[in-house]
Amino acid sequence: MPTDPAFTPSGLMRLLGKAVAVALVLAWSLGPIALIVSAAFTPERDIFATGVAWRPTFENFVALWQRWGDFFTGLANSFIVTVGATLLAVLTSTLAGFGYSRWRSRFLSGSVFAMIALRLLPPIVTTLPLFPIVNALGLNDTHAVLIILYAAFFVSLGTMVMRTFIDQIPRELDEAAMMDGASQAQIFRRVILPLSAQGMVAVAIFVIVYAWNEFLFAFIFTTKNAKTAPLVLSEMIGSLEGVEWGVLFAATTVQLLPILAFVVLCQRHLIEGLTAGATKG
Amino acid sequence: MAAFSISAMQEPRRALPYVAPALALLAFVILIPAAYVLWLSFQQSTFGRAATFVGFANYAKILADPYFWRALGNTVVVVLIVVHVEVVLGLAMAVLFAGGLPFRKLLIAAVLAPYAVSEVGAVVMWRTLFDPDTGFMTRVLTGLGLPPLEWSVVPSHGLALVALLSIWLHLPFTFIILYAARLAIPKDLYEAAEIDGASAWQSFRRVTLPLLMPAILVAMLFRYIFAYRLFSEVWLLTQGGPARSTEVVAVYLYLEAFRYNDFGAASATGWLMVVTSLLLAAFYLRRLYREMFARAD
Structure with missing residues (x-):
């Protein structure tokens, strides 16, 4: 047997x-996250005490709401910047993905190569010349500057992902539409766009996670009006004399939970996007 | 309205309106600024004042600066540790998951969770875990009779915490790349190995590892390039202190530019970063270049 x-x-x-x-x-994977989220629901005086029974409470969130209005403005700014950067990056990447998928030439090959090489440059390097230019243009501390920067640093990955997806749409469909008298723009809108939605979702996920969490550019280019949530969080850590731990944990939780839920929900698309474009370009 | 012929469609000029917006974005935000940084690196310049040409003086200055070398040394050590630990852990997890697990989807969601965490959030988490007085990990370490991590005082401890939290943040990426590559290995190869009497270790050594090599190399390359940019984790945890001992190259650049107002030296540092990033990527870019132009002809 x-x-x-x-x-x-x-x-x-x-x-x-x-x-x-x-x-x-x-x-x-989950320990550090669970620690902060559970501490956010713990009364401030119990957080660092040992052997105290857990008494869940919302008081840290209430204190956050009352004392850190800045943080909620930051969340709103993060939201605006994330939506803007995602729209800009997805639009430019989809257009470019179509161009690179359907045409071949030395210029196109050279430019896609340049795109990939540029993506490898460290972002902090570009802040040096951009800082005075952004100031001169009066764009300092605006949503626009972050939207453009975030989109620019993802347009190359986005284009590679979109090219991979659009390559899979049979060219016969383009040709059939062309026979019916469709213009190029019509082919793009009516044939390519609907069939490449999955790729657009994959690109959008990358940009959303990046823009929602980004610190370096927000730190250098925003001071007050366009300050994003991660920057406000860093200010909360920075007030070293009196960090209000409960409030800090509550804020960290509020910033994290929506994007965490989003990543978990979009798991399949995220993995697809990573394997379609992240390693190939 | 004239119908578009197929040959007209294939004319490469027609691709321009589609690729132009993406290329413009990259040109204005990355290419032109990077070129301008090269020019700035040969100038004596502070914010808001006219620049004067100084040749290689900025490069000479930073190459003679012990803080630059310390920052570079710290960066190299942290990058090497972070990338290699990530690859080993990612590989082990890919094998574990590919071997079949219950609730696989849910477990993968858990593994991906740190991908959603911001650098600031991760710093809040890990400095709380390792708080010298109250941290959970500090208690665990003392419970095991080990010394606590004095990350705000001892430079090597600070860098160790930076490395730990970078690994935590980026392991999901490395894992997904390796896991996807592992799933792409055909099952028959393992069945054949089993029939030949190979042990689990032997089939890992002779089948999994060689077939994963390309994916491992790509994952490592990307992680080298991205880990090299390391800024936020260090800035938020130690600000490069105490006494500039935990600076990394990006933090050095930031301080030169925005604290000491020496845009020339910062630009020279920046351009050194650009060149080293591209050198790191040279192998990958060369292979890609060949593929690109094979595709064009």
């Missing part, structure tokens, strides 16, 4: 090993 391999001694050991490995993976 065959025995279930799980019940042999070596099978049991293997099962146990797997269980331990999974537990470690979960503790590593």
